[in-house]
Amino acid sequence: MSEPLVIVGAGGHGRETAFAFLLGANSVDFLGFLDDRACGTTVEGWPILGQITDAAKHTSACFVVAVNDPRARRSIVARLGALGVARWGSVIHPEVRLHNSAQLGVGCSVLGGCQLTTNIRIGDHSILNRGAQVSHDCAVGDFCSLNPSATVAGNVSIASGTELGSGCTIRQGITIGAGATIGMGAVVVKDVPDNAVLIGNPARVLRSNSPWLTQ
Ligand SMILES: CC(C)(COP(=O)(O)OP(=O)(O)OC[C@H]1O[C@@H](n2cnc3c(N)ncnc32)[C@H](O)[C@@H]1OP(=O)(O)O)[C@@H](O)C(=O)NCCC(=O)NCCS
Known part of the structure; x- marks a missing residue:
């Protein structure tokens, strides 16, 4: 910049x-x-x-x-x-390498140790914290937070306003709804509804967040 x-x-x-x-x-x-x-x-x-x-x-x-x-x-x-x-x-740690196909929105931060592979879209104002991994063909919306060491397998779609807790794992092909929160260490094996808060392995719904309203 x-x-x-x-x-x-x-x-x-x-x-x-x-x-x-x-x-x-x-x-x-x-x-x-x-x-x-x-x-x-x-x-x-x-x-x-x-x-x-x-x-x-x-x-x-x-x-x-x-x-x-x-x-x-x-x-x-x-x-x-x-x-x-x-x-x-957008702030990108100098050791993070983005493939030519990656699309990163404005106002993002991508910290040390993140790995993003091919055909990845990250929306505006999203945070990829230390060691977060996003695999091929994933779409991450606006205002998402991927906390340290969150791991997202291929072909995952994450809607806006979602937070992935530290060390969670998202199975390939999953869709995560807007405004959801995935707890630390959770293992997500099914699609996640909007605003749901999930914990555990396999992940289950703990409660709901306030609605993530589309502006
Ligand atoms: C999932 C989460 C959002 C729940 O927060 P909360 O709604 O305030 O829930 P509470 O802390 O009141 O916990 C409610 C219950 O869920 C359990 N719980 C909370 N987080 C959990 C997790 N990640 N895995 C397993 N159980 C969890 C608690 O032990 C508690 O169980 P109990 O009712 O049997 O005592 C939060 O714990 C979390 O994991 N946030 C992500 C944190 C993170 O990634 N931090 C890094 C920042 S960079």
Whole structure:
């Protein structure tokens, strides 16, 4: 990306995203964090630029929202859009290799150790956390979070707003509905309805999330 980067969210995922970005960029290319809850002017030596409402001051920057919860992330993206933010950058750890056929949306972060193979589509504002694996012919929607070491087999379709917990495994050919959450370590062997929360091996429904409304 040519514009300097602002990361929205100075929590754990935000700082991991800064770390991944700076492994492949110069420090001048990272302006700092916006975070409504941060106090002080730096975190781990990186600048805190202010709150989300300060986004409009950074007219030459591009933005990535590094907040893991899909619903919170969508809400922040909407707030930034209302403030006039329209430039989104994607952060890709420098050791991650994307096949030419991969399509990655805007505002994504792909952290170290991720593996994406052929014919993969990832929507806008999605997070692939450390060590997540996405196999051939998969489609991942907007605002999805694949937590560390989530493993997705081939021909899987994951609708928007879905979170895959750390270390879960998704069988080949599965469809996961919008707004679903898959628990840590779950093994998903059947299609998943919209907004369902699943745990266990084989995965079963624990409860439902609030609806993931299409905007
Ligand atoms: C599945 C999940 C969303 C459920 O969260 P929750 O609705 O707050 O559920 P609770 O923690 O109240 O647990 C409810 C029950 O499910 C069990 N449970 C929760 N998560 C579980 C999991 N991943 N596997 C097996 N059982 C699980 C709890 O032990 C509890 O059982 P009990 O009623 O017999 O005591 C959550 O536990 C999870 O796995 N989230 C993903 C976390 C993750 O990936 N973190 C990495 C961030 S980078």
